[in-house]
Structure formats: structure tokens, C-alpha cells
Amino acid sequence: MKIGLLGHGVVGKGVSRICDASEILQIKRILVKDDWELTDPRCTQNVQEILDDPEIDVVVECMGGIEPARSFLMKALQNGKHIVTSNKKMLANCSKELFAEAKKNNVSIHYEATCGGGIPWMASLERILRIDPIDSFRGIFNGTTNYILSRMDEESLEFEPLLKEAQKLGYAEQNPSDDIDGMDVRYKVALSCMKAFKVMPVLEEIPTYGIRYIQKKDLDYAKSQGMTCKLVGRAVNDGKCIQASVMPVFLKKEDVLANVSMNFNAIESDSPTLGKAVFTGQGAGSLPTAHAVVQDIYDIAYNEAMDTVDAAIAPVVNNKEKTFYLRTVNLSLYEAVCKEKIDENTCLTKKITLDELHALIGKNEDKDLFVAEVQE
Amino acid sequence: MKIGLLGHGVVGKGVSRICDASEILQIKRILVKDDWELTDPRCTQNVQEILDDPEIDVVVECMGGIEPARSFLMKALQNGKHIVTSNKKMLANCSKELFAEAKKNNVSIHYEATCGGGIPWMASLERILRIDPIDSFRGIFNGTTNYILSRMDEESLEFEPLLKEAQKLGYAEQNPSDDIDGMDVRYKVALSCMKAFKVMPVLEEIPTYGIRYIQKKDLDYAKSQGMTCKLVGRAVNDGKCIQASVMPVFLKKEDVLANVSMNFNAIESDSPTLGKAVFTGQGAGSLPTAHAVVQDIYDIAYNEAMDTVDAAIAPVVNNKEKTFYLRTVNLSLYEAVCKEKIDENTCLTKKITLDELHALIGKNEDKDLFVAEVQE
Numbered sequence: 236m237k238i239g240l241l242g243h244g245v246v247g248k249g250v251s252r253i254c255d256a257s258e259i260l261q262i263k264r265i266l267v268k269d270d271w272e273l274t275d276p277r278c279t280q281n282v283q284e285i286l287d288d289p290e291i292d293v294v295v296e297c298m299g300g301i302e303p304a305r306s307f308l309m310k311a312l313q314n315g316k317h318i319v320t321s322n323k324k325m326l327a328n329c330s331k332e333l334f335a336e337a338k339k340n341n342v343s344i345h346y347e348a349t350c351g352g353g354i355p356w357m358a359s360l361e362r363i364l365r366i367d368p369i370d371s372f373r374g375i376f377n378g379t380t381n382y383i384l385s386r387m388d389e390e391s392l393e394f395e396p397l398l399k400e401a402q403k404l405g406y407a408e409q410n411p412s413d414d415i416d417g418m419d420v421r422y423k424v425a426l427s428c429m430k431a432f433k434v435m436p437v438l439e440e441i442p443t444y445g446i447r448y449i450q451k452k453d454l455d456y457a458k459s460q461g462m463t464c465k466l467v468g469r470a471v472n473d474g475k476c477i478q479a480s481v482m483p484v485f486l487k488k489e490d491v492l493a494n495v496s497m498n499f500n501a502i503e504s505d506s507p508t509l510g511k512a513v514f515t516g517q518g519a520g521s522l523p524t525a526h527a528v529v530q531d532i533y534d535i536a537y538n539e540a541m542d543t544v545d546a547a548i549a550p551v552v553n554n555k556e557k558t559f560y561l562r563t564v565n566l567s568l569y570e571a572v573c574k575e576k577i578d579e580n581t582c583l584t585k586k587i588t589l590d591e592l593h594a595l596i597g598k599n600e601d602k603d604l605f606v607a608e609v610q611e
Numbered sequence: 612m613k614i615g616l617l618g619h620g621v622v623g624k625g626v627s628r629i630c631d632a633s634e635i636l637q638i639k640r641i642l643v644k645d646d647w648e649l650t651d652p653r654c655t656q657n658v659q660e661i662l663d664d665p666e667i668d669v670v671v672e673c674m675g676g677i678e679p680a681r682s683f684l685m686k687a688l689q690n691g692k693h694i695v696t697s698n699k700k701m702l703a704n705c706s707k708e709l710f711a712e713a714k715k716n717n718v719s720i721h722y723e724a725t726c727g728g729g730i731p732w733m734a735s736l737e738r739i740l741r742i743d744p745i746d747s748f749r750g751i752f753n754g755t756t757n758y759i760l761s762r763m764d765e766e767s768l769e770f771e772p773l774l775k776e777a778q779k780l781g782y783a784e785q786n787p788s789d790d791i792d793g794m795d796v797r798y799k800v801a802l803s804c805m806k807a808f809k810v811m812p813v814l815e816e817i818p819t820y821g822i823r824y825i826q827k828k829d830l831d832y833a834k835s836q837g838m839t840c841k842l843v844g845r846a847v848n849d850g851k852c853i854q855a856s857v858m859p860v861f862l863k864k865e866d867v868l869a870n871v872s873m874n875f876n877a878i879e880s881d882s883p884t885l886g887k888a889v890f891t892g893q894g895a896g897s898l899p900t901a902h903a904v905v906q907d908i909y910d911i912a913y914n915e916a917m918d919t920v921d922a923a924i925a926p927v928v929n930n931k932e933k934t935f936y937l938r939t940v941n942l943s944l945y946e947a948v949c950k951e952k953i954d955e956n957t958c959l960t961k962k963i964t965l966d967e968l969h970a971l972i973g974k975n976e977d978k979d980l981f982v983a984e985v986q987e
Contacts, residue, residue, distance in 0.1 A: 253742060253884055353885045355738055362731055365909050366629060366902055491891065494870035501889075508629055508902040509729045512892035513877075515867065522884040526742055533741050 236536045239285035239316075241266045241307055242298035243278070246321050246348070249525025250295060251275075260532055263291055266298075286310045293535055295528060296320040305329045312336040312344075319531040321348035321524055324413070327422035330435055334545045345531035350376060350423040351500045353523030354516040358530065360430045360504065367506035369431040373469030374502030375495050376423040378518035379407045379414040380446050380466045384454075385496040388463050393451050406498060406519075417445035417466065417481040424468040424479055429546045431504070432472040436479050440551035442593040444482040448605040453562060456577060457485040457607075463493050464607060476552040480589055483607035485560060490610065553589035558611070560584075563604035569595065583609065612912045615661035615692075617642045617683055618674035619654070622697050622724070625901025626671060627651075636908055639667055642674075662686045669911055671904060672696040681705045688712040688720075695907040697724035697900055700789070703798035706811055710921045721907035726752060726799040727876045729899030730892040734906065736806045736880065743882035745807040749845030750878030751871050752799040754894035755783045755790040756822050756842045760830075761872040764839050769827050782874060782895075793821035793842065793857040800844040800855055805922045807880070808848040812855050816927035818969040820858040824981040829938060832953060833861045833983075839869050840983060852928040856965055859983035861936060866986065929965035934987070936960075939980035945971065959985065 236259060240247055243265050254260040264285045265278045272278060285291060286307065294311040296318065298304045304325045308318050313336065320326055326333065326346055337344050347357045351374070360369060375381050383397045398415065401407035413419045421443045429435045446466055457464050462485040470479040486493040491513050495501040500518030505511050517523035561569060562581040572595065574585035584592065589608075596604065612635060616623055619641050630636040640661045641654045648654060661667060662683065670687035672694065674680045680701045684694050689712065696702055702709070702722055713720050723733040727750070736745060751757050759773045774791070777783035789795045797819045805811045822842055833840050838861040846855040862869040867889050871877040876894030881887050893899035937945055938957040948971065950961035960968065965984075972980065 249884070257742075354888060355735060358738060359731060359735075362734060362906065366633075366905055489870075489872065491870070494865075494867070496865065508625070508898040510893045510896070510899050512730060512890075514888075514890060516888035517886045520886070523886050526884040529742055530738065 247297040249521035323349035323422040348527035378498035434549035556586040623673040625897035699725035699798040724903035754874035810925035932962040
């Protein structure tokens with residue numbers, strides 16, 4: 236099986252290292268961007284040497300970013316090549332056209348590495364789906380924010396210095412927005428819906444709140460209630476619509492997700508006969524993520540799990556009533572939904588749907604608030 | 612695909628329920644023991660109607676016990692049928708002859724349901740093994756004892772009344788020995804070694820300690836050290852030999868296994884590129900265990916994961932030095948290994964290998980002691 240690899244950064248290097256140790260997976264060409272990356276005779280700066288090579292069966296994309304990754308993969312599909320990608324942003328935004336093209340050319344798209352690093356999340360979903368429909372899933376999908384939240388909780392630290400430290404350690408990007416504003420988790424929730432429910436939620440309709448404005452005192456409050464704060468992505472398929480959200484949740488200490496610490500990820504599925512199952516592991520990192528990519532390549536090699544599902548687009552509705560924790564300098568704007576004031580900037584809401592709260596926050600143009608769901 | 616089902620108890624009923632809802636899995640005959648079980652036209656009390664039926668491709672055994680399960684399955688293999696079993700005791704004791712017979716007849720043996728109920732543990736190991744060797748695994752493999760330990764810890768209760776309650780709830784057998792003395796976990800550790808390491812440890816060589824003699828004060832001590840007690844099965848393949856044991860371990864509260872509560876199971880694997888991955892879920896119960904059985908049937912239907920490995924038998928060596936907690940009325944017999952006395956019956960040992968301690972306990976014929984490893 237001959238492979239063309241697009242991108243030779245952290246994940247791409249892991250992929251070539253694992254494939255080079257394998258007897259059946261052969262990387263023929265590696266696309267790199269800069270001259271200094273031409274360290275291997277297989278490296279090229281000309282993508283056509285990969286996309287137009289009839290010997291290459293699989294194109295593996297570890298470039299990141301929407302373009303030119305999307306265009307390269309469209310071309311690869313048109314040329315009859317299977318694709319494997321670790322690029323959640325690109326796939327979450329372009330799934331419709333990519334899957335349509337894959338179907339047309341009778342090839343498949345594999346994306347285990349887009350969610351949960353090395354955790355076999357997509358493979359586990361596919362396996363469960365042989366027997367059960369998936370009712371719901373929820374999880375800690377982002378290692379960077381979990382690292383920050385864990386250390387804030389355990390060491391009573393503030394957010395900003397920890398973000399700087401995470402950047403220094405390479406856990407967080409220099410532009411950390413995708414991580415700390417929850418966009419990274421939004422992509423992963425959407426792709427998990429596509430696998431679990433066979434429908435793709437409208438990305439912009441998934442209410443997405445991050446941890447950019449969290450303070451030590453928010454965690455202190457959670458702790459005083461026997462809880463801890465985690466950034467949780469989740470979705471429920473109730474048969475009629477998709478409920479999906481990304482937001483901080485104050486979880487009871489005994490909740491299985493409350494005890495997932497540092498840069499680990501954990502995702503729980505719920506289905507009729509298997510019940511709740513939780514998959515925990517390294518959410519990122521060169522070798523764990525590359526492991527997931529190479530598992531996809533083996534699935535193609537062994538002709539397993541051909542995923543050519545052209546998922547319908549589904550609207551998102553969040554109509555279950557819940558209690559929320561709100562901290563904002565504009566608390567007076569939330570009087571109608573406030574049930575219990577904690578201090579002059581902070582309250583617990585009465586039971587309200589996320590759709591109602593999300594609309595209210597939008598109307599108030601309240602961008603600096605910190606909001607968390609409080610687990611019942 | 613036509614199936615013959617042996618046994619129609621808790622798990623067997625779950626299997627027929629799931630298969631009857633499937634379009635491709637057809638249960639043709641069900642072996643039952645007693646007249647009152649003849650509730651379905653497919654039921655029979657004559658096993659030959661299953662074993663000798665050339666239309667039946669797969670024999671699924673959910674009877675429990677070594678005989679007659681072993682003889683029936685040997686006959687099924689000789690007649691060219693694949694087998695699926697949830698019977699850990701039988702398979703751990705008879706794997707050698709069953710796998711040899713399977714190999715001879717070019718059929719396969721599937722046993723996902725023997726370990727961790729519905730958790731896709733064996734399937735996950737097989738998937739990881741496509742890329743990585745498994746270095747080690749450890750886990751909570753028994754829901755009954757975990758239920759008792761969780762409630763002892765959370766509610767400061769004694770062992771005996773909780774065991775009685777677990778028996779009343781149907782979580783524990785009327786003869787609870789296999790659960791509380793650790794034998795059930797021993798079988799699961801051995802079968803996991805067979806899958807993970809491709810070698811089968813000698814069952815009797817796995818030091819196996821249960822929780823029969825645990826007292827509230829042992830958990831109080833663990834708690835005073837920031838720890839909790841779990842019954843842990845584990846094994847390490849260091850290339851030269853297999854280290855394997857079943858024993859209570861005082862785990863630090865932040866350990867991922869320390870937070871697995873009630874009747875849940877959780878198993879962690881460690882391998883070079885994936886790193887640590889943890890699989891958590893229902894460790895028992897009709898539908899979760901039946902889910903695992905039916906996954907095996909699908910693997911056969913889809914011709915995946917043919918396991919005909921005839922694992923070599925491997926000796927067990929536990930030669931890593933550790934600290935142990937010992938409580939016994941015969942504490943004076945352990946003076947040579949005692950480092951710190953906690954009270955007149957209880958001590959922490961100096962660093963010692965489990966092999967040395969196990970030999971000493973055997974020599975002292977000290978059957979009523981409670982022993983736990985203390986996590987470093």
C-alpha cells in the first residue's frame with residue numbers, strides 16, 4: 236500500500252516514523268512547505284507528484300488549516316485515492332463536498348485522528364453502531380484547556396499565567412483562540428455527530444463557549460459545591476433533532492469526566508445495549524495522533540469500515556431546561572433569568588434552555604462573560 | 612449467518628434478544644437445561660441438534676462452568692464451527708486444547724465477553740496490536756468487588772453486610788468465592804495476557820489475593836494517606852517474562868482507576884505509540900455482556916479478527932520491589948519484612964518483591980490475612 240503524505244510537522248513526522256517501521260505501509264512521497272524541510276529523499280514541494288501519481292493509493296493529510304488542504308484532498312478524491320486526515324477544522328467545514336466527491340469516486344474518507352488524539356473514538360463508535368444506535372455522547376475533547384483547568388483547580392491558579400506556560404510547553408498555540416474559545420471542540424463535536432448520528436449539525440448553530448474569561452473564583456465556587464469545571468462537548472440525538480453544545484460545565488466530583496486530568500481526553504458514549512462506555516487517552520501529541528492516522532491507513536489496507544456516508548445537514552436545538560452559572564459585568568441585563576445572586580457579578584439562573592440563554596447573551600452582545608452549565 | 616446458542620440464562624437471553632433484532636444474525640437453536648426453559652420453539656435439551664447441524668456456522672456458549680461447556684465446544688470446533696464464549700473460567704483453564712483444535716479445523720475462537728462485560732477490551736487490544744506491542748495492562752476487572760469497595764469507601768461500611776446486600780441485588784453469586792477471592796480476575800488477566808502478549812501465563816502461578824478479609828479500618832488507613840483501595844489485575848510483558856498479579860492496591864486518589872466506582876470496570880493499556888489508553892464501562896449485566904458476545908458474532912460474519920493464536924504457556928515472575936500493607940493476627944511471622952508498624956496487627960513492609968512476599972505468606976500458611984500493594 237503506497238501512501239502520499241501531505242505535511243511533515245508534529246503529526247506528519249509521527250506518521251512517517253510509524254509507517255517506516257511497518258512492513259506493509261510504504262510512504263512514497265512527502266509534501267513539505269519549506270526548503271529546510273527537504274530532509275528525506277521522499278520529500279517534495281510539488282503536490283502534483285503525489286496527487287497525480289497512480290501508484291499512490293492513499294493520501295494522508297496532516298497540514299492543518301482549510302486551504303490548501305481542502306483543494307488537495309478534493310483533487311486526491313477525484314483521482315480515485317482514499318484519504319485520511321487529522322484536520323478537524325477543514326473536515327468539519329468541508330465535509331459535505333468531500334464526502335460527495337468520495338462517494339462519486341467510490342473511495343473513502345477516514346478521520347479518526349480529528350477527535351481525541353490516539354483514542355479509538357471513531358472506531359469504537361463504528362463498532363457500537365453495528366449493534367446499537369448512539370443516543371448521546373459527551374466528553375473532554377481538548378487537552379490544552381483541560382490542562383489549564385486541571386492546574387487552576389489543583390493549584391488554585393489564575394488562567395492567564397497558565398495559558399502562557401502552556402504556550403511555552405507547546406501545549407497551546409501562539410494564537411490560542413481555537414482552543415480557549417471552544418472552536419476546536421465544536422469541530423470535534425460536529426464530526427462525532429457525523430459518525431455517531433449520520434447527520435452533520437450546522438456548525439454555527441452549535442452554542443460554543445470557552446474558558447477565555449474564567450477566573451480562579453469561578454473554580455472556587457464550583458469547589459465549594461463539590462464540583463469541578465471542565466470544558467465539555469456533547470450531543471444528543473433524540474430522533475427528531477440534534478442537541479449539541481460546547482461549554483464549561485460544573486461537574487460533580489464523582490462524575491467520570493471530572494476526574495480526567497491534565498492533557499488527557501475522555502469521551503463517553505451512551506447506547507441502548509452497551510450502556511455508558513468511556514474512552515480515555517492522550518488527546519494530542521505526535522505519536523498518539525499519528526497512531527490514530529495509521530490505524531485509519533490499516534483500515535483502508537484491510538478494507539474495513541469504508542465510510543462514504545453523505546451525512547444530511549441537521550439543525551441544532553438545545554431545548555432542555557438547565558441551571559447555568561453566569562459571571563458578567565452586565566448582570567442587570569440577566570435579571571429575568573437570575574434565580575440566585577452569588578455576588579454582584581455572578582448568579583445562578585433559574586431553569587432555562589440553552590437556546591433561550593444563548594439568544595439572550597447574543598442580544599446583550601455580552602462577549603466577556605463566563606458561563607457554565609451546572610450539573611444536576 | 613446461523614447461530615446455535617448454548618445456555619439461556621442472563622447473558623444468553625440478552626444474546627437472543629439482540630440477535631432477534633438483527634437482520635443478518637439468526638439464532639437457529641437454543642440449548643436449555645430444564646423443562647421450564649422450553650419457552651421458545653427454538654429451544655432444545657439435546658445439544659446434538661446444535662453441534663451436528665451443518666447449517667449452524669457459529670456456536671455461542673453462555674453456560675458457565677468448565678463442563679460440559681468444554682466438551683460441547685471441542686465438539687463444535689471438530690465439526691468446523693466458529694465459537695464465541697463468555698465463559699472466562701472454562702477458557703482460561705482449557706485455552707490450550709481449544710485453540711489447538713480451532714487451528715486444526717481452521718476456525719476461530721472469540722471471547723470479548725470474558726473480560727470487562729461490554730467494554731470493547733479485546734477488540735481494542737487487537738486494534739492497538741496492528742501498530743504497537745502491548746507493554747502492560749492493569750484494571751478493575753470485577754464489578755462485584757468494585758461495588759463493595761466503592762460503598763465501603765464512600766459510606767464507611769464493613770464488608771460483610773455489603774456482600775449480603777450485593778447478593779440480594781444479584782450483583783454477587785450465592786457462592787461469592789470466585790469474585791471476592793480474586794479468581795474471576797485471575798481468569799481475566801490470563802485471557803488478557805493471551806490476547807495482549809500472545810502467551811498464556813500458568814494460572815496457578817499468578818499470585819491472587821482478594822478482599823474477603825478486608826475491614827473498614829484498612830480503607831480508613833488508605834484514606835488517611837490520600838488513597839483508596841481497588842482490586843487490581845495487571846500484567847507486564849518485559850520481553851523476558853510475564854509479571855502478573857491480582858491483588859488489592861491502595862491507589863492514589865488521582866489515579867484514573869481510583870475514580871472508577873460502583874459496578875463499573877476499567878482497563879488501561881500501555882503501548883509505545885498510543886501511550887496509556889483507558890476503556891471504561893459496564894463490567895457485567897445481561898445486555899452489555901450480550902453486546903460483547905454479539906460483537907464477536909459480527910466479527911465472524913465480517914470475517915474480521917480471526918484469532919487462531921495457539922499461545923505458548925509462559926511462567927510468571929513478579930520481581931519488582933514494592934511496598935505492601937499487611938494485616939494479620941500473625942504479624943510476628945513477618946518481622947523480617949516489616950518496615951513500619953501501624954498497629955499490633957498491621958504493618959507496611961519494606962520494599963520487597965511480590966514473589967518473596969507470596970512465598971512467605973505461603974510458608975506461614977497465613978490464609979486469613981489482608982494484603983494490599985501500596986502505590987508509589
